[in-house]
Amino acid sequence: MNENGLAELSLIERLRARAAKEHRREVRVGIGDDCALLRPRPGEELAVTTDLSIAGRHFRLDWHCPESVGHRALARGLSDLAAMGARPVAAFLSLGLPRALVRRERGRRAQTGLWVERFFDGLLALAQAYKTPLAGGDLAEAQVALADIVLVGSVPRGKALLRSGARSGDLLYVTGNLGGSAAALKKLPELAASRRRGAAEWPAKAGGPRRLEALLARQLFPQPRVTQGLWLMRRGLATAALDLSDGLSTDLMRLCRESGVGAEVEAAALPVHPGATLEEALNGGEDYELLFTARPEARIPHSVAGVPIARIGRIVRTPSRGPRLVLGGAEWKRPLEARGWEHFS
């Protein structure tokens, strides 16, 4: 290791020291061997998910501060666990970075930390909040910044929330509100331009009292609904669930397909984020709220652990031509096409 370079070993050693602060008895061996070793509790199944984030596709280095990139990478995986009703056990991270990001901060403030260190600040703060040790990973130089996160969670045998359990007559619910992340995304280019002119700083991590800050936090520091997913799993109330990563229209289509059903969404019932449009709430993506179904007789509260829950529609029989989504209201109905995020589309 010299002044301008960081040997992989030394970067891994420093990361190992930081990651070791978070303990969990189920992680018997963490970073430092060929594999991590996990010891599942008796009677529990393991949920495993991987999520790839690539600069220019899932985030932009000039729009998202390094802490946000780290936070969002982990939040995507935690949100998948939440959608299964799984308790986080361990995270694994494969990180590919251009050399410049492990050397010095890109940008004008030389006194701030290395990009990679700030990335880990964001990731490990969220990991700590959900008691999720970073148990392994891989590190490589890459032409483009990318982070592939793997989450392992635990759920009592047979209790996981699947996408495939929705039945005709079930009611459709969503946690929190929708469209905020997409609405905030549209403000990032302007904020990046302000920063280039020296007229603004990166937004503060915590959504402040101001409405803009709260909106930006939805995009930069989304909160996975782990607590709400665990609540649903323990009560056994949800017949199906998934997390809203690619937009309600696209993700609802997936739930319908896996369950072999259709759905009707009531536009007036959608909890649209202040400052967002109906279009953003339907197709925006990256809200990381939970979409779930329950039998009509199930008593679903108005909020769980401080997060509101809204009934937004119902599950209907599949039409003969496959699942069909209908955006309903008092006056009109129209097909709801999957217009959320898809790669290679």
Added chain:
Amino acid sequence: MNENGLAELSLIERLRARAAKEHRREVRVGIGDDCALLRPRPGEELAVTTDLSIAGRHFRLDWHCPESVGHRALARGLSDLAAMGARPVAAFLSLGLPRALVRRERGRRAQTGLWVERFFDGLLALAQAYKTPLAGGDLAEAQVALADIVLVGSVPRGKALLRSGARSGDLLYVTGNLGGSAAALKKLPELAASRRRGAAEWPAKAGGPRRLEALLARQLFPQPRVTQGLWLMRRGLATAALDLSDGLSTDLMRLCRESGVGAEVEAAALPVHPGATLEEALNGGEDYELLFTARPEARIPHSVAGVPIARIGRIVRTPSRGPRLVLGGAEWKRPLEARGWEHFS
């Protein structure tokens, strides 16, 4: 989906159909939900490893055929499981690809399959050989081709082979032979030039009778030593083990560091691959053989399941200045510096 584009959903659907051919009772839910669900056997621990492969760093699109890229990605993860003595349970793949690779073959032969399909041919053939279902993953468009592979394996509680168990007096062993992969790598530019001139095809997958083919197979289709790792785990003979991915000198340094010991390697005892040099055997990397230690009284056979095992040195006490490696022989001793592969070095 149209002629020139592949929607993410349709690519995932086709992959799901191909991956579903491989079953394993421990995989309760595979591709298609927010997470895969694994049901570990009672009394077993899970080994988890991630390995990132990036075009231009770990492989080259003009040197490695798509089948090789897929095979190598999975082989890296299986080799990590082998080093723990773990039995493969499931694989997960995050794949980032430039649009051109999911559309049509790069190169002159339009009649061959899509790059991404041939990638999966290579990956799934190896997965089938080790009965390892592909249980999930992620897919994204990327500026550069990359594959992050996650392997989950299973090992009886407390029986995993760790890097940290080597003690002074232990003998040092290696499976197979070394340096072949590095020696083959040097021949790939010339072969790529021949292909560009139309004077050669991609090398056949199976190492043929000819010496060059056998050498190339070491680089293009390395065989993870899963069977040998399981054998060592079941017999309880190895005090420490890891797989040789980055070169003997670098990987032995890691074993020494985790065990708090030193080591002496006998140059004359190294099983150098025919056509490779001593330098390539020491520092070449990508051999994916197992390096392990055992007590001197342990009876280690000359081969396990057809793969030779060679004694190449011994473990010594750590000098006061930290682990120190010595390349020994009848005539000379010199420090063996870690000269294998490192990122950001």
